[in-house]
Amino acid sequence: MYVYQEEEIHQLDKIAASNGLSTNALMETSGRSLYFELTRLVSIRQSILILAGKGNNGGDAIVLARYLLQNGYQTELVFPMGLPKSEVAKEHFRYYQSLGFPYLEEIPKKQTYDVIIDGLLGVGTKLPLNDTMMKIVSWCNNQPSLRIAIDLPTGVVANFGEVETAFQADYTFSLHGYKPSAFLLPASAFYGKSKVLDIGLPHPSQWKIWSEADFTNTWKTRNKDAHKGTFGTGLLLAGSDEMPGSALLAGLASMKIGIGKLIIGTTPFVASIIASRLPEATYWFNGLNKLPNGDWPVGVKGIAIGPGLTDTLLVEEAIKKIWETNIPVILDAGALQKREYPKRNAPTIITPHPGEFSRITGLTTAEIQKNRLKLASDYAQEHQVIVVLKGANTVIAFPDGSGVINITGNPALAKGGSGDTLAGMILALLCMGENPKIAVANAVYLHGLCADELVKTRNENTIVASELSNILGELIYTLTHNIS
Numbered sequence: 001m002y003v004y005q006e007e008e009i010h011q012l013d014k015i016a017a018s019n020g021l022s023t024n025a026l027m028e029t030s031g032r033s034l035y036f037e038l039t040r041l042v043s044i045r046q047s048i049l050i051l052a053g054k055g056n057n058g059g060d061a062i063v064l065a066r067y068l069l070q071n072g073y074q075t076e077l078v079f080p081m082g083l084p085k086s087e088v089a090k091e092h093f094r095y096y097q098s099l100g101f102p103y104l105e106e107i108p109k110k111q112t113y114d115v116i117i118d119g120l121l122g123v124g125t126k127l128p129l130n131d132t133m134m135k136i137v138s139w140c141n142n143q144p145s146l147r148i149a150i151d152l153p154t155g156v157v158a159n160f161g162e163v164e165t166a167f168q169a170d171y172t173f174s175l176h177g178y179k180p181s182a183f184l185l186p187a188s189a190f191y192g193k194s195k196v197l198d199i200g201l202p203h204p205s206q207w208k209i210w211s212e213a214d215f216t217n218t219w220k221t222r223n224k225d226a227h228k229g230t231f232g233t234g235l236l237l238a239g240s241d242e243m244p245g246s247a248l249l250a251g252l253a254s255m256k257i258g259i260g261k262l263i264i265g266t267t268p269f270v271a272s273i274i275a276s277r278l279p280e281a282t283y284w285f286n287g288l289n290k291l292p293n294g295d296w297p298v299g300v301k302g303i304a305i306g307p308g309l310t311d312t313l314l315v316e317e318a319i320k321k322i323w324e325t326n327i328p329v330i331l332d333a334g335a336l337q338k339r340e341y342p343k344r345n346a347p348t349i350i351t352p353h354p355g356e357f358s359r360i361t362g363l364t365t366a367e368i369q370k371n372r373l374k375l376a377s378d379y380a381q382e383h384q385v386i387v388v389l390k391g392a393n394t395v396i397a398f399p400d401g402s403g404v405i406n407i408t409g410n411p412a413l414a415k416g417g418s419g420d421t422l423a424g425m426i427l428a429l430l431c432m433g434e435n436p437k438i439a440v441a442n443a444v445y446l447h448g449l450c451a452d453e454l455v456k457t458r459n460e461n462t463i464v465a466s467e468l469s470n471i472l473g474e475l476i477y478t479l480t481h482n483i484s
């Protein structure tokens with residue numbers, strides 16, 4: 001499941017056309033795929049209104065209308081913005097007319113329809129919508145009909161989350177791949193259920209949705225001759241006297257996901273509180289104070305620093321020392337500041353929520369939320385770090401420009417401690433020897449999936465972060481017990 005920005009779709013069409021697969025052919029495939037998808041939702045007795053715009057989104061709608069009419073569906077094709085203007089849509093319109101099929105230029109508003117198809121605007125949308133378009137969209141949204149959007153709901157742009165008014169779709173059938181706005185609020189709320197239709201183009205996209213198959217294909221089972229050293233030693237610098245639980249939550253998550261050995265660098269007070277709940281970890285008293293002197297526990301394969309840490313000066317001193325090593329590091333919570341990152345031969349992973357990303361970048365959270373993919377990706381490439389931008393549909397951007405969108409998770413995660421848990425999960429998978437991209441993607445995926453599993457039987461308000469780690473075992477078992 002890949003994600004494409006507007007420019008990438010236009011580029012792919014151009015390349016296909018110059019190599020012999022015309023846009024006309026792609027439009028035919030799009031309309032035909034839409035027809036087959038639609039017949040799974042709509043019966044032949046239902047009335048269908050198809051709204052076609054002047055561009056290629058309207059062209060897809062014309063092809064769809066032809067297939068529906070050829071197969072006996074009660075279909076009305078309307079061009080409320082005027083007749084097709086794009087050359088390819090014109091070609092399909094000519095063919096449509098040659099078959100004697102009818103069309104209208106105004107919506108017959110006295111009638112109601114079982115289904116309304118939105119083929120008004122697609123990836124060529126420029127906001128704002130003009131008045132006529134606004135009125136049409138509002139009219140559609142007030143109809144009792146099932147609403148289906150072609151490629152994206154009119155009023156939503158492909159790349160960003162901004163929306164004023166948009167077609168409120170029940171279903172959106174996206175062509176070739178998802179568009180970023182399907183994962184960016186408020187736009188994503190207009191998509192309804194979305195599904196990608198294959199139209200025969202290749203997939204050069206660097207951005208994908210992390211799926212269950214991605215998880216199961218990459219999850220490694222433990223070898224029979226494994227010992228605790230096989231699964232790495234992690235150093236967790238976390239927890240302060242005011243926030244002792246952060247160290248516990250991150251530590252629990254690390255151990256329950258499978259790390260071999262965990263050393264928690266924290267205060268004696270925090271250790272005395274949490275050790276009885278996490279006796280499997282070892283404790284390095286005042287590790288944060290000792291680290292700047294170069295006093296290291298041996299054999300550490302990964303470091304997470306920040307959960308529950310408040311002493312910024314101490315954290316910064318520790319980070320300076322960490323920069324001298326080639327140990328993978330996760331900077332979370334109290335370790336997230338505006339900073340430069342030195343060149344190292346090990347991944348640096350930052351895990352900000354939008355507020356923290358705002359602190360790091362100087363952008364407002366509203367700016368960040370509208371454009372999460374691009375901003376995370378720009379930062380990752382500029383600073384050569386892995387950015388885990390948390391929130392609904394966590395975005396993971398890699399330094400090479402590629403990225404992953406996670407679609408597991410729900411509002412149960414909007415609670416203190418869930419970030420600590422995620423940091424612990426990432427630390428463990430890194431230490432267990434996983435490739436950093438996969439480690440981060442799988443940790444984010446599992447973290448969300450734990451919450452999805454819990455809300456199957458529980459109210460989302462009532463779930464606390466430690467419960468995520470508690471169900472990891474069963475969840476991973478269910479996902480992987482068929483893997484040989």
Ligand SMILES: NC(=O)C1=CN([C@@H]2O[C@H](COP(=O)(O)OP(=O)(O)OC[C@H]3O[C@@H](n4cnc5c(N)ncnc54)[C@H](O)[C@@H]3O)[C@@H](O)[C@H]2O)[C@H](O)CC1
Pocket residue numbers: 009012013023026027028030053054055056057058059060085086120121122123124125126127128129130133150151152175176201
């Ligand atoms: N590879 C693929 O995925 C394919 C997708 N196809 C479909 O083509 C559209 C994109 O078509 P394009 O002609 O580039 O853009 P649109 O149809 O979205 O609209 C362009 C048209 O609309 C005018 N316009 C833009 N904004 C507004 C506005 N706010 N108000 C009024 N009018 C507006 C603009 O000036 C143009 O005239 C894609 O989404 C798919 O549906 C193809 O089938 C080929 C393969």
Ligand SMILES: [K+]
Pocket residue numbers: 057118119120121122149150151152153154
């Ligand atoms: K549309």
